[in-house]
Every structure is written in structure tokens, then in C-alpha cells.
Amino acid sequence: MTSVVSATIAAAATATSAVASASASVDPQDQSLYGMTPNLAFNTAMAAIFGVLFITQAVLGLWTRQWWFMVSFLIACGLEVAGYVGRALSHNDNTDINDYLLQFICLTIAPVFTMAGIYYQLGKLIEIYGHKFALIKNPMLYSYIFMGCDIVSLIIQAVGGGMSGSAAADYDNTATGDHIFVAGLAFQVASMSVFLFLWFQLAYQIFVATRIQHAGLSRPRWSLTSISQLELDYLYRPKFEFLRIHPQRWVFIYFPWALTFSVIFVFIRCVYRVIELAEGWGGDLITHEVYFIILDALMMSLATTILSVFHPGLAFKGRSVKIPIKSASKVEDSDHGDDVAGSNYSSEGYRDKEIEQRAPLPKPNFDSPSVASSMQQNREVYI
Template sequence: MSDDASAGEFDFKLYRYTPSLAGAIISVIVFGVLSGLHLWKLIRHRAIYFTPFLIGGIFETIGYIGRILSHYDKESLSGFIIQAILILVAPALFAASIYMILGRIIRTIHAEHLSLIPINWVTRIFVIGDVFSFTLQAGGGGIQSGGTLDMFNLGEKIIVAGLFMQIFIFGFFVVTALLFHMRIAKRPTATAAQGAVHWKRHLYVLYTTSALILVRSIFRVVEYLQGNDGYLISHEVFLYIFDMLLMASVMVIFFVFYVGDLEPKKRKDVRDSGELELNHRQGQWS
């Protein structure tokens, strides 16, 4: 074995610090509470499409439990794998629900004709892309657990590819949402004009949460590109600033500005919406 290879193997470490116990415990409490609150909201509004979001919150909670374990044994591979994979892929699950919301906004205000992408494909395209991104990141994290430097480097490359895909998908998603926003602002449907559905607020929530996840994904890309001995991965504070805080903020925003009005709970909701559109058309004909 060459001296360079030996040096590389010698220099590799799971952690270049002892994971903060206080930071991990606070994170577990924050994500645990937020996940519980989102479970309550999901049941209350019957918003089944928000299930991936809830699972993402649970992943974050378990991931930081892994960091608690790593605090007591930072050489343990099990604790490292738990936190590395679950904290890494949780935002992709948040993204899946975010993508679904845009399609529901468009349908709820009867603006299918203003969508850049055919409405039946809006959710499919973004969620399928998100699934690929999720798979790459999770698969890369799994490969990293192989225990060798070569496996870690290969897993790192796959994770970066998954993160780049996530950034690309989010960029296209934001463009799609912005274009729809401009079109509906110029030619509002009767349902949008009536104001029963807070579609503008929902779109701004999508923009804000998408930006937070984008910033986090860019941070992760830079972190992995710097390598195992890079500055970002060597300083734990950046994980909490650019990952934990941003993802907790996403959960808080969606709890405060929930999208329950996009998920009709009774047939009356659907009937009332249909009557609004019919009345608008009758007014145009008269």
C-alpha cells in the first residue's frame, strides 16, 4: 500500500469532534414535538398527502438520537450511520409534500389551464425526481457505512449527485410555481378571486420553505465536496445552523400556515366550490 493511501486511511474519521450532547437532546425535543404537532394536524385535517412530511420529522428526531449515541461513543458505526442517513434524507421527504401542495393549490382554485406542466403530471414529475434524489442520498449513505475509505468516497460522490438532483428539481419547481403565480395574478379564476382559499399565502409558504431547503442542500453539497477533513464537516456548529435550524423552521412554518383548506373534509366543501364556479360562469353569460 502506498504512503498516500495509508495517510488517507489514517486521516479518515467518523467525527472530528465529540458530538454535542446538549445540541442533540435539544434537537430531539424540537423535532419530536414538531412531529407530534404535525401528526395532530394531519389527523385533524385528514391531509394524508402530508404523511411524507411527518415521516421526515420522525427521521430528523431519530437522526439526532443517533447523535446522542455518538456523543457517548463517537467511534461507533451504528450511531454514525443512524444520524448520517436519516438527517441527510429527511428534507427530501419534506420536499415530497411540498411538491404535492402546488398541484392541490392549482386544482383547488380551478386553474389547471394556467399550469406550465399538465396538472396530472405536476405532482408526478417532481415527486418522481424527489424519489430518485432520496434514493441516491440514502444509497450513498448506506455505501459509506461499508467501513473502508474507498466505500466512503464512493458513497460521498453518490450523495453529492443526489443533492445536486434535489437542487435542480427545487429550482425547476420554483420556476413552475412562479410562472403559475404570475399567470393566476393576471387571470384569476372565480375561486381565486373569491378568496375562500388562501392560495397566495400557500404559494409564499412554498417559496419560503423551498428556499430554506435549497440553502440546506447547497450547504450539504459544499460540505461533502470539501471532503472528510473539510472545514464545514469538522465544525459541528454548521450542522445546527444550516441543517437543524433550517429544517426545524420548515416544520414550524408549515404548522403555523397549514394547508388544511386544500384538503376538503366534507362533500359540502366540494359542492360549495363547484357552486362558486357555476355562479361565476352564469354571471359571465348574463
């Protein structure tokens, strides 16, 4: 995992220098680099907001021992703070190339680190609910594949930025380099689209398909929403039952929703950036700050705030529970022969130190006449 972080930072640094070259195509002589003047109050407020979020993530990360998530979000929040400081400084001088590059570079690459922290949480949910629900049976591949895509995206942006910078230095047309730079952002949006598809597939299997199976139906119905997660827990991985329902906690129950909305907000922001830069340095989106306020600043601040309230360290009891991410085959080996009540949790790092381990809920006996009759009644209700 450390090597992946290093590769991401290295690619981001390369893209940073290249974007600086690309931005040289904007003539800083006696004209605004933005096509407008950034609002001082707004950008100062955003720098303060992300400063508070930085401190919040640091405190929660240290307290809950969520090292990967903490580092990823601290880098993202730090970049956001630096970016908005650059925009605030540009209010007094919107022709200063250094302030312009500071905000452009930092705000462009910050979502890469936001998503890096989010990707890893998908693997944890697969461990908690069960590998059988995921299309990719090795949860770590979600992190490796999509972080790899983000690195490729940064490299493409670096190549395009370098070409634009070279062309600008020679007073040539920068269109080719600009198009390659936009293609790098578009590649990031495409990879996030795939990630959203895999996440929605997993959520469907965990929260919808299980209800269909429990009710004995063949297709979804709105009436299935009356089935509680407590009733479905026998269909999930027994090893983490203590984390899901002993006791039921609102931060865990709503965490999948929080993760969903956070990814959607980042996705909206990335789509906006692609369209913005596709229009060119003088397009309507890039020269009107209201679009930036709604589609970039608001989206990223909401995504970060949601995952500060529904922090994975709180949802997964990170201070007292460890959730090692394994491939499906290793999970089958480790789960085989385990006592259902969790006698092997402490040896594998699963035991919740804060509460006494409870016995799991009994699985319904579908061969029992009374249970079969009850299931038949459920089918009639849901039909």
C-alpha cells in the same frame, strides 16, 4: 399514489444501506467520526422540537384529513427525531459507528419526504386558481416528476455509497464512490431548482400577470400591489371561489408565501449538504457543527414549523372540502355547464359543509361605458 410512496420508501431503504457502507470509509478507531463532538443540549433540543412537530402534524393531519401530507411529514419528522437522537448519543461516544450512521442516514433522507408532501400542494393550488396558469397542465405530473427525481437521487446515492463501502472494505480509494454519492445529492438540488422555477412561474401568473391584465397594462409596476385579491378573483377558476373569498382567510391568503419560504429553506439545506460532502469527510463544514446548526437544523425546522402554522388542511379547509386533482381536459369537461353559484359542488365533492354557499362576485363588463371609463382611470393611475 400508494405505489409512488412504496417506491420512495424502497429507494430510501436502499440508499440507507449504501450510505452505511460509504460511511465505513471513516475509520472509527479511536477518533471522532464527526471531527468534533456533537453538542448535547442542541441536539436534544432539536429532537424535542421535531417530536412536538411530529405530534402537531399528526393532530392536524387527522383532523383535516390530509392523508398524503400527514404521512409525508410524519416520516420526515420521525427521521429528524431519530437523527438528532443519534447525534445526542454521539456526544458521549463520538466513535460509535451505529449512532453516527443513525444520524447521518436519517438526516440525509428526511427532506425527501418533506418535499414529497409539498409537491402535492402545488397541484391543489393549480386546481383552485385555474389550470391556465400552469406550464404543466396536468397538476399530478408535478408530484410524479419531482418525486421520481427524488427516487433517482436516492438510487444514485445508493450506488455511490455501495461503491465507497466496497472500496473501504478492500482498503482502496473511496473517492469515486464518494463523488457519485455527492452527484446524487446534486441531482436532488437540480430537480428542486426546476421545481422552484415552475413554482415561481405559477406564482407570477396567478399574482402578478393577473394584476397586469386587470389594470390593462403591458408590464409590471409597483403600484399594482394596491390591487387586492378580491378584485382579481373573477380571473380565477369560478368553481373554487367559495374557498378563496367566502370568507377571505389569512391562512389561505398567506399559504403560497408559506409554501415558497418552506421550499427555499429546504433548498438551502440541500445545497449546504452537497457542498459539505463535496469537501470530504474531513472538510470544514462537516467538522464544525455551527454550519450544521444554521444551514441544516434551522432550515428544516423552519420549513416544517411554517407548514404546521400554515397547514394545507387549514388553508384548503380539508375537513369539509375535497379538491380532486385532474388534468386540464377533465377540468374543462367538469366545469362546462356548471352553475356559477356552485350547484354542482356537492356532486363532485367540492361543497364547503361549514358555511352556506354564496353567490360569486359578478365579472366586470368591459363593454360597459362606465367600466371602460373606470379601467382607463386605473391605467392612468398605474402608469
